[in-house]
Amino acid sequence: GFAQNEVTLDASQAKTQINRQIYGHFAEHLGACIYGGLYVGENNTKIPNINGARKDVIEALKKMKIPNLRWPGGCFADTYHWKDGIGSKKQRPSIVNAWWGGVTEDNSFGTHDFLNLCKELGTEPYLAGNVGSGTVKELSDWVQYVNHNGVSPMANLRKENGQDKAWGVKFWGVGNEAWGCGGNMKAEYYANIYRQYATFMTDWDNGSKLFRIASGANSKDYNWTEVLMRDIPHHMLEGIALHHYSVINWDKKGPAANFTEEHYFKTMQQALFMDELIQKHTAIMDKYDPKKKVALVVDEWGGWYEVEQGTNPGFLYQQNTMRDAVLAGATLNIFHKHSERVRMANLAQIVNVLQAVVLTKEEKMILTPTYHVMEMYNVHQDATNIPVEIKSNDYVFGTEKLPAVSVSASKDQAGVVHISLTNIDINKGQEISINLKGITAKAVTGRVLTSAKVQDHNTFDNPEKVKPTTFTGASISGGTLKVKLPATSVVVLELK
Numbered sequence: 285g286f287a288q289n290e291v292t293l294d295a296s297q298a299k300t301q302i303n304r305q306i307y308g309h310f311a312e313h314l315g316a317c318i319y320g321g322l323y324v325g326e327n328n329t330k331i332p333n334i335n336g337a338r339k340d341v342i343e344a345l346k347k348m349k350i351p352n353l354r355w356p357g358g359c360f361a362d363t364y365h366w367k368d369g370i371g372s373k374k375q376r377p378s379i380v381n382a383w384w385g386g387v388t389e390d391n392s393f394g395t396h397d398f399l400n401l402c403k404e405l406g407t408e409p410y411l412a413g414n415v416g417s418g419t420v421k422e423l424s425d426w427v428q429y430v431n432h433n434g435v436s437p438m439a440n441l442r443k444e445n446g447q448d449k450a451w452g453v454k455f456w457g458v459g460n461e462a463w464g465c466g467g468n469m470k471a472e473y474y475a476n477i478y479r480q481y482a483t484f485m486t487d488w489d490n491g492s493k494l495f496r497i498a499s500g501a502n503s504k505d506y507n508w509t510e511v512l513m514r515d516i517p518h519h520m521l522e523g524i525a526l527h528h529y530s531v532i533n534w535d536k537k538g539p540a541a542n543f544t545e546e547h548y549f550k551t552m553q554q555a556l557f558m559d560e561l562i563q564k565h566t567a568i569m570d571k572y573d574p575k576k577k578v579a580l581v582v583d584e585w586g587g588w589y590e591v592e593q594g595t596n597p598g599f600l601y602q603q604n605t606m607r608d609a610v611l612a613g614a615t616l617n618i619f620h621k622h623s624e625r626v627r628m629a630n631l632a633q634i635v636n637v638l639q640a641v642v643l644t645k646e647e648k649m650i651l652t653p654t655y656h657v658m659e660m661y662n663v664h665q666d667a668t669n670i671p672v673e674i675k676s677n678d679y680v681f682g683t684e685k686l687p688a689v690s691v692s693a694s695k696d697q698a699g700v701v702h703i704s705l706t707n708i709d710i711n712k713g714q715e716i717s718i719n720l721k722g723i724t725a726k727a728v729t730g731r732v733l734t735s736a737k738v739q740d741h742n743t744f745d746n747p748e749k750v751k752p753t754t755f756t757g758a759s760i761s762g763g764t765l766k767v768k769l770p771a772t773s774v775v776v777l778e779l780k
């Protein structure tokens with residue numbers, strides 16, 4: 285049966301842009317994200333590549349539309365010395381990846397490789413600087429190396445290494461998880477460190493001012509946000525980060541694919557908690573910055589489960605199911621709702637790590653359910669958010685419940701309205717009656733991502749088990765749109 289839900293969209297109240305940067309991704313030197321996933325080396329004759337970067341992955345990511353990519357970490361960023369990753373690949377020193385599996389890397393994927401890959405992808409790079417074990421000079425030099433077009437020691441070095449023109453990188457992270465792997469600092473101490481590092485990050489002549497992002501709170505550590513907003517002058521702060529993973533229990537994360545309904549319910553509780561989390565961090569930011577000049581950057585989010593059996597526990601390789609698809613859909617709807625303050629976000633991580641959009645196995649590649657959601661939702665990038673009111677039915681599990689339905693909507697530059705809906709209830713379909721205020725539309729089309737079981741996923745042997753299909757469950761009459769959402773589904777509609 286279908287449960288009843290009511291939604292109102294008011295297009296006359298649409299004013300905030302959904303910054304396309306909230307559709308960003310994250311690539312860390314971790315497991316097979318970089319080596320094997322994005323990069324296979326320029327001498328690889330088995331896997332087609334452009335300067336060492338996998339062609340199949342590049343094509344898939346371009347189709348999905350990826351506005352920004354954060355690199356090289358994560359925890360790895362605070363161990364990374366960028367000068368070890370430039371110049372002749374034969375002469376580069378190695379680095380032991382101390383956080384992730386203790387593997388020795390040859391530094392063959394460095395600054396040039398990453399920034400040229402971003403060019404190829406049509407994506408904006410977001411570089412995370414080393415604050416935990418680096419120096420002010422090292423980060424200041426990195427900014428000069430990638431952004432200075434004039435004559436300077438670092439610009440000259442870049443030219444010697446074959447790159448004449450500066451790349452003009454706008455987004456910079458000043459450390460990562462400074463409260464943890466980035467140095468185990470206290471908020472007050474990090475605020476001072478941030479001020480020092482940010483002082484020497486120069487806006488070179490690349491035409492755009494740097495967008496500096498302070499290492500932000502671990503989930504509900506509201507005090508962290510409070511101290512940073514209070515102690516860092518806002519003229520030197522463009523964004524403040526927030527990390528939140530949908531993890532059931534750090535000591536018992538549960539399997540990625542063979543999970544129970546209880547696992548599923550708890551994951552979704554964590555995922556939907558993002559709404560409250562953003563509201564509360566935003567309230568603190570509003571107190572110090574009522575004009576919302578400083579962005580909230582959710583630069584790590586996603587589902588985190590146990591690694592696949594037989595894989596290195598330090599590589600964080602996990603399958604990706606319909607659970608991840610509804611998690612992504614519901615989270616993006618939350619970001620849309622808070623688009624005034626949340627102006628960038630990065631799903632962790634892009635290939636082969638955590639909630640990846642792409643998985644690879646030697647020359648094979650598959651797209652995950654999360655990929656399909658990110659691709660279906662890309663119509664919202666840079667569109668204007670239409671406020672939504674929802675009276676949702678509950679998804680009940682035991683004595684607990686969550687709202688089953690989540691909805692967001694936007695109007696793009698051509699005036700076309702898109703509505704995205706998720707039903708996290710794995711047992712019941714939802715009938716939704718949507719009151720369209722200020723929208724004149726006669727026809728509706730759409731796509732749906734769903735599957736018989738929430739555990740369903742794609743494999744290298746069955747790569748298209750979960751993929752979007754044409755949606756026929758919507759009809760429009762007068763000012764009302766009626767939608768029949770199947771259980772465990774993500775739908776994107778277009779009104780004409």
Ligand code: AHR
Nearest residue numbers: 357358359360460461632
């Ligand atoms: O994404 C994996 C890790 O999670 C990152 O390296 C770190 O920032 C976070 O704790």
